[in-house]
Amino acid sequence: MTHSPSSTPDVMLCPPDKRREALLQLAAAHDAEQQAALSTALKSMSTASDEEWQGLLVSYQEGQIKGAIWVQPLPENMAQLWLPLPGVEAEQIHALLRAAHAWVKTHNIRLCHLELPPQACVSEALLVEHGMLRLACLEHLTGNSHRRLAMNEAMPLSLQPFGELPEPEQLALLAAVGQDSLDSRPLRDVLSIKELLAGFYQQDPQAPQHWYAVGYQGGVVGVLLLAPRPALGRWELMLMGLIPGWRGQGLGRSLLNKALELAQQAGVQAVMLAVDNVNLPAKRLYQQAGFVRYAQQRLLAWKGDGEKGEAPK
Template identity: 50%
Template structure:
């Protein structure tokens, strides 16, 4: 019997969400829980992106296009890669296109890599191989007094955008994705991932001797996001202006990040890095980070969606 694909009725939302692959995959569960926590904060959240396949009055599978900031979205896959799951992916693609979503991404855990080929056939483009790293925050203290951290909130909105754009220049982290996202969308995404932002966000200033004495310069940013329900803190962005890269400042900034994370009650600092960003990976490994999970990032972009 062929399944009927429909927008999920309000009374069946909870059941539909239980049919998503992330519910059954331990690696994806935290991300889905965070997404649902954000949804609960918005009573008027638009659920039109949740679709189900019905057979004999029962839900057989579900797909969710979760709207994010700046008309971006995240795709949460069906549990099974079968004809019903593929039909739901096609519906999700067409719905996102109709809604003029500017970018819709999904994350595949290793056990979901078989989804890549059918997603590419539906117009998705592989963006990056991601590695998730973690390290204990215990016993690590800043050792470079020449670095000071200034609240990111001291900057105007325009200054925030300018600084994030500057530190993102020639970034080796997900360059294909950065080409598709505007700086507004990139910064909005960081704000979405950090409910307390711009708390725990900083400008990095460096004190340098010069002919006139001592001069302080803004050389980068450090954006942190404590997890609300677990003793973890995420390093969203540690970026330096191009002129200040390769001078050994990265390791010093990360030591500050450990201390700040510990102050929030976190016993672990986590981050995500593009597997092809070898310099960043080497830096994190020197600081004690180790890989605990891998994912593939794929995305739809309007110019690439099939007709």
Template identity: 30%
Template sequence: MSRTIIRHCPPEKQQQALELVLQDVTPQLRAGLVDVLRPTAQQGIDVFAGLIIAEDDGKLVGAAWLQPQVGRTATLWPPILRGDITDDQTLCKLAGAAVAASRSLPVDLVQLLLDKPSTGLVPLLEELEFEKLADLEYLMHTVPRRYLGDLDPDVTFDSPAMEQQELLEQLVKTTYEQTLDCPGLEGRRNIEDVLTGYQAVGEYDPKMWYIVRWRTEPVGVLLTAPYPDGDQWEIVYVGIAPRFRGRRLGKKILAHLTSLAAQRKVEYLVVAVDAANAPALRVYEQSGYVRWAERTAYIRSIERSDAG
């Protein structure tokens, strides 16, 4: 591939490049990308500024995509080459050019998810100064048609949480203290960008963001999001302040959420958990959640010297 040229993807080749980059993504997830891209585009951000292609004699042979998101983050869709082409140098140039596109984007943090046990790209990511954040366990719970368990009356939810934004921000920051769930993220973004990023998951519904109280005292947060088909909710974030941990509040919160989901005829609850967070995994498993996928998350901070 000595004649290979790496360049930003022109509009007339965007569909072809995206089909290549997203070839392993299910049609359902591809459709969901439209909802993810919409709020980014509405902020005036060029969502294809980080779409990079490799061409050989004018023919598209590879692509990578740095997909900007709200909250000053971006997702790197790994570089991929057509057919049986293998060229590590071209893969590295594609990924490097995609990350370099952050110069024209409001991006402070780039993230990437690899399906396990995919390890072929790890040396490339290390060369591009990505660091492993966590192995993630993706869990799913089938919601019963009617919840018959016990609900602790001392646990209550305030909603919409954003109506108490100052309290919400303080609680989220507090729940990050001594967290076992992706601790490598702590301090990399300000709280405003964190909440904006959470809002980009699924279809943001302010009524599904809760401040959790125990005996009227605010002890944590539960942020959830529905998906377009309506049969699935994602637990975007759940956190409990350090001084209230160890009181089985996590299991009680999940019980209340399951009850709400059953009332709304939701079929599934899904969540991603750091595989190193044994206490959280134990709570989910005790609440009926089962594993359905494993991925590894990598991140790279974008310093302003990188962004130009």
């Protein structure tokens, strides 16, 4: 327990018998847009040990829980941060953020991130004050799987299951697709290709079932990662990219049509995706295909002290 003057909140690891009360002090527990994600996170912790729950921190004042913050452990020594309820006093928020940041550094977490919606209770400036890096501003788009982009000429693409590629080829392909990409450049500077791949696996329980290496004219030219989201009745386009030598030739239009076709064949009406706000060429392509924005979020993170690591197999 942190000993501090009586005017300052005490922050401590949440006792096991107080977890439910603490979790209800998180903003996501009272936000309809975040509740599903929080529920999924809690399901993943259903068999977690007390040690794995040590990132759940609470602030006490006069013997009562006044606020909570959660550093949720993720695979490959990553973590996600869940913020306190709106309306928590400023000194409580500062104390919780200091304690969470210290916990991340003590446990050498490679990257502890959060997506900050516009209505979040803690401002971006406050998080940056507590050492968070701005990684990206993401626009979340949704489109109809029945829509197709017009093509001047047919560009027949082939799809090879991504999982059939040897791991070195998977990593080399992702590295090539990421070269000079406008999406989340600061994130790519922080994480290795192995860690990025591990992050995609963590986001998609069915992976790599709907993941593909994209072929054209006898060679591999890109990658397409799709993820069913049954709870939302949609598919997510997690990653769609071409290696630099094949960009600007209309293959992106053909590849997006292929992604929409796969979703439609699976009986899914809507496809969603997130695109970096600075990636204007990709945004134009999605808009031409009828995608519209339904949310915007900023991606922030605490970065660990270590260098880029290799994710375990």
